[in-house]
Amino acid sequence: MTARVNEVVARGWDGDLTTFLDDLTADYRGGDGERTWGTDGRDLVVSAVFRSGGHVGLTRTLRPWTGAAGDRGASVTTWSEAGEQMASPAADVRHFLAGERAGEQAGEQR
Template sequence: MTSSDGAIDDKPDVTMRSMDNAAVGVRLSETQPFDEGCVQYVVEAWAPGLTARIDEVVAWIWDADLAAFISELAADFQGWEGERTWKTYDGDLAVSAVFRSGGSIGLTWTLRPWPDVAGGWTASVTTWLEAGEQMSSLAADIQHFFAEESQ
């Protein structure tokens, strides 16, 4: 699930691929300080016929953060009804989660840069992960991804 190209100077990244189709995935990378109380990072999503990237997603420490959202999903590995959602304060990245019988979680990653600008674009991919170990591993990886920049 996590990946790095192994270069010594590289910052951590998190890559997840759908267990149903390895050609579908999402990558979080290139964290950097943006302002006091926030970090900026890159989100890439891909699927057959689609490649999308947002270069400047901002995570604010006072905002409900992605790491906490994914950790809560991992803790509820026995499932839930309906859809759970999270988004950045600016609305340029949103994640929705559903639980399906058989113990897997679908995470739909929606990239929407400049959501208030006319003529903008939106792209979504869904990664399916095993509700137990894969989600727990993803939660730990995302926590580590954001923690590296705060040090």
């Protein structure tokens, strides 16, 4: 399956995504229920579910223009061991966002 979104606008985030992922990494014992992070408009939602055996399912959902697109979207779930295996997605997001912020700052300096 291929899903593409040309742009996700992230204003008014429900907290920082990297903090959400770091908290999941630190909480290697898991917990009950589902934890969710999302952008204000819910274009991008990241959910985590802990399962027995120390595994966490991380679901990323894109729903662009929820009203105009008829609530269509795409989701992908990956399963990892809780703890250190969760550190990799957190580091990847931090690296990606650092690059985006550096690009924004370079654009402001022009």
